[in-house]
Amino acid sequence: MARQLMWFRSDLRTLDNTALAAAARRGPVIAVFLHCGDQWREHGHGANKIDFLRRGVEALAEALAGFDIPLLQRDIGRFDAAPETLLALAREHHIDALHFNREYPLDERHRDEAVARTLGEADIAVHGYTDAVAFEPGELLTGQGHYYSVFTPFAKAWHRQIDAQRLALRDTPDAQTRLSLEREPLPEAPACDDTAVDATLWPAGQEAAADRLERFLRYRVRHYDEQRNFPETRGTSELSPYLALGMISHRQCLQAAMAENGGHLADGDRGLTSWVNELVWREFYQHIVVGYPDVCRHRPFQQHTEQLAWRDDETAFAAWCEGRTGYPLVDAAMRQLVQTGWMHNRLRMLVAMFLTKHLLIDWRQGETFFLRHLVDGEFAANNGGWQWAASTGTDAAPYFRIFNPTTQARRFDPDGRFIADYLPELADLPAKARHAPPRDALNGHDYPAPIVDHKAARARALDAFKALSRD
Numbered sequence: 316m317a318r319q320l321m322w323f324r325s326d327l328r329t330l331d332n333t334a335l336a337a338a339a340r341r342g343p344v345i346a347v348f349l350h351c352g353d354q355w356r357e358h359g360h361g362a363n364k365i366d367f368l369r370r371g372v373e374a375l376a377e378a379l380a381g382f383d384i385p386l387l388q389r390d391i392g393r394f395d396a397a398p399e400t401l402l403a404l405a406r407e408h409h410i411d412a413l414h415f416n417r418e419y420p421l422d423e424r425h426r427d428e429a430v431a432r433t434l435g436e437a438d439i440a441v442h443g444y445t446d447a448v449a450f451e452p453g454e455l456l457t458g459q460g461h462y463y464s465v466f467t468p469f470a471k472a473w474h475r476q477i478d479a480q481r482l483a484l485r486d487t488p489d490a491q492t493r494l495s496l497e498r499e500p501l502p503e504a505p506a507c508d509d510t511a512v513d514a515t516l517w518p519a520g521q522e523a524a525a526d527r528l529e530r531f532l533r534y535r536v537r538h539y540d541e542q543r544n545f546p547e548t549r550g551t552s553e554l555s556p557y558l559a560l561g562m563i564s565h566r567q568c569l570q571a572a573m574a575e576n577g578g579h580l581a582d583g584d585r586g587l588t589s590w591v592n593e594l595v596w597r598e599f600y601q602h603i604v605v606g607y608p609d610v611c612r613h614r615p616f617q618q619h620t621e622q623l624a625w626r627d628d629e630t631a632f633a634a635w636c637e638g639r640t641g642y643p644l645v646d647a648a649m650r651q652l653v654q655t656g657w658m659h660n661r662l663r664m665l666v667a668m669f670l671t672k673h674l675l676i677d678w679r680q681g682e683t684f685f686l687r688h689l690v691d692g693e694f695a696a697n698n699g700g701w702q703w704a705a706s707t708g709t710d711a712a713p714y715f716r717i718f719n720p721t722t723q724a725r726r727f728d729p730d731g732r733f734i735a736d737y738l739p740e741l742a743d744l745p746a747k748a749r750h751a752p753p754r755d756a757l758n759g760h761d762y763p764a765p766i767v768d769h770k771a772a773r774a775r776a777l778d779a780f781k782a783l784s785r786d
Contacts (some may be wrong), residue, residue: 317411320404321346321384324423325693326416326446326561327371328521329378331484333446338414339382339488345408345496346379346386348372349400352505353392358422358694359686363656366511367519367690369501371560374520376498383493390502394426398433405439408496413439416446416561419601420694421611447561448598449473449481449569452605462606464616466710469602470595474581482566482573509687512656517556517690524557528568532575539586546648546659547733552590555691556657558597565594600699603709610698613679615707619785623707625677634766635670636684638737641765643749644724645669647737654737656690661727665718667704672717673772675779678705706780714780717773724750738762 319338323346326332338344355365376386391400401413413434417427431441445451455472456462463469531552535542542550557563569580572591576583580591603610610616633639638646638653648662658666663685670681682701686692702708706716728734731749735742740760741749748756754764 317342318409319344320401320408320410320413322401322413322415323348323372323375323386324415324418324561325559326564327368327375328524328562328564329375329382330487330521330525331564331567332416332561333444333485334414334416334442335488336485337442337444338412339486339491342411343491343494344382344384344488345404345410345494346375346384347401347404348375348386348388349397350388350390350502350505351392351394351397352390354394354422356505356507357393359683360692361687362507362509362511363688363690364686364692365505365507366514367517367556367656368560369504370514370519371562373501374522374562378521380498382488382490384488384491385494385496386498387496388499388502394422395429397426398430401430402433402437402439405434405437410439412442414442414444417443417451418447419452420604421608424605447565448601449477449565450598450602452602455602462602463599464603464607464709466596466599469599470592473595473598477580482569484564484566484570512654512690516655517657519562521562524554524563525567527552527554527557528563528571532571536572536575536590537584537586540589541586543589544661544727546651546662547728547730547736551660553657555693555696559691559693559696565598568594596699597696599709600695603699604695607709610702610708611694615705616702616709617707617711619783620705620707622783623677624675624779624782626675628674628676631674631766632670632676632680634763635666635674635676635681639763640669640767641763642669642720642724643731643734643738643741643752644728645720647728647734650737652685652688656688658685658689661723663700664704665720665723667701668712668718669720671701671705672776673720673767673769675772675776678702678707715777717776719769721751721769 319342321335321338321344329335379386389400391397434441535550539550542548554563572587573580576587582588607616615621638649640646645666648658648666652658667681670676671678678701682697685697699708703711706712706714731746734749740762741752744752744756752762
């Protein structure tokens, strides 16, 4: 049987992998992973994401070895070297066809088109598969034939059209006859400006992902709807890094949710349906980057907001990055990000709204900072979340919706425990004083006064948005 080349990218698993299952049905498989450190850095990814990815590739190599599938690795720097690299591998190993699961941001789509052209001209078949989403972008459209730009009607269409075939888990390969190839060592890590967080916080690979899913479903999912907004409570799935790099599939998650919820996705237990809704959000943003590619070009989804007069304030931006704004919940959240490579979702909305509304600093600066630190950094979800908070994106928060950081702290960290975890300088204050510490209660602790007044900042943001023309 002709050899098949399986190109892994953001689908680092052997379980429920559409392209791998298809390749294994056609013949013996050789796997490849292309390291693109220069491109990853150009796309803004920092040490946390790259380290997690590299550890994921190592875990993948171990899993593939169990099927006698060798994993080749090449360090190519940038995407534009992919076509010739894959062509050379195909010729060297007498490959009949290349298989991969599609990725949807603009650069990734251009890369895959170039690969298909180059290999096609050499009479090597190229097969791309829908795997990271239930519906290929373009399948779910409005009545006017447009991509959805608002989540709720998208979600309704998604639930209305989802079926057993789209949710079915893909076959796991059988062990194949051993090829005269050995798995290759991981190339040297690309240089990064920072150091990755402790790897034990985020163990990599499909087994670690499955363990997190099992623990979430067993202990937390039925309380997800009530607890997901409280950062001190471990109420979320913490699966976003594994979904971003495909160490677990959305189908595995949805099948597990259905098993816990009597076969239902859209109704039943509120915790389960709320969590399913978050998975649909992830898919929505993948559709957006295809239907509205300007968001991949650093442009706002709502074009009229291009006129916004963002402030250039390096001092305020540095205070936000370093957790020194004088608003304790904002600062604790930013320190959580830097220390752990992750931030609670409620806090992502809070700090993004603080940067874009209180400080009136361009959302693209925040988007970049997040990608540099997030272990789960993924373009579509990160961009979608930032544009939502900045009121420039799809389904965006109304521009006049501006979170009060102190009110948010009192509501979602009522005892100030999360604040105390990340702001030790406030830990010995009475719990209720941690939300907005009186200056005379700090007892000499080095914690800054608020860098901006909430009411004044809110008024400034409202004026900036009201000044926009929609013509």
